[in-house]
Amino acid sequence: MKCAEGLALLGHYYPFCPQPELTMGASQHADSDFLTVLLNDHVSGLQVLYQNQWFDVPSVPGSLVVNIGDLLQANLHSLISNDKFISAEHRVVANNLRSRVSVACFFRSDVNKSGDELYGPIQELLSEDNPPKYRATTVKEYVNYYNTKGLDGTSALLHFRV
Numbered sequence: 453m454k455c456a457e458g459l460a461l462l463g464h465y466y467p468f469c470p471q472p473e474l475t476m477g478a479s480q481h482a483d484s485d486f487l488t489v490l491l492n493d494h495v496s497g498l499q500v501l502y503q504n505q506w507f508d509v510p511s512v513p514g515s516l517v518v519n520i521g522d523l524l525q526a527n528l529h530s531l532i533s534n535d536k537f538i539s540a541e542h543r544v545v546a547n548n549l550r551s552r553v554s555v556a557c558f559f560r561s562d563v564n565k566s567g568d569e570l571y572g573p574i575q576e577l578l579s580e581d582n583p584p585k586y587r588a589t590t591v592k593e594y595v596n597y598y599n600t601k602g603l604d605g606t607s608a609l610l611h612f613r614v
């Protein structure tokens with residue numbers, strides 16, 4: 453499905469902050485890709501939203517964190533899985549003692565190679581009882597909308613719901 457042809461890499465540096473309660477390292481969001489593989493150093497800070505509560509993701513040296521992104525998603529908001537898989541809402545809190553480094557690898561199709569490829573709920577998952585919840589879109593359109601909207605705490609997927 454060409455979901456992993458367009459690997460994007462983002463390096464993050466979160467400086468320590470004397471008043472962490474006044475800011476965020478990264479505000480609440482789900483990623484705009486299919487799957488994210490995340491490597492971070494020994495400093496924690498990543499939190500995941502589960503049943504309306506924020507949970508710390510422990511920082512285990514040498515481990516990788518894998519997040520489902522909006523374009524794959526499973527339960528509440530996934531475009532091709534028609535909500536069978538849910539993209540993970542997450543954020544990064546600031547730390548008053550230590551700076552933090554992480555590297556995020558975003559897997560999505562290459563917009564230069566398959567920019568017109570349409571992604572929508574997979575036919576095999578659809579039935580009379582499970583009609584499509586999203587209209588098909590291209591990765592380019594999805595990412596453009598996601599970036600224009602910004603991280604305002606709402607899901608970009610709402611815009612694509614039918």
Ligand SMILES: O=C(O)CCC(=O)C(=O)O
Nearest residue numbers: 462464492498544554556
């Ligand atoms: O720094 C982290 O642990 C998370 C970064 C992140 O959520 C992102 O790049 O989308």
Ligand SMILES: [Fe+2]
Nearest residue numbers: 481482483542
């Ligand atoms: Fe993220």
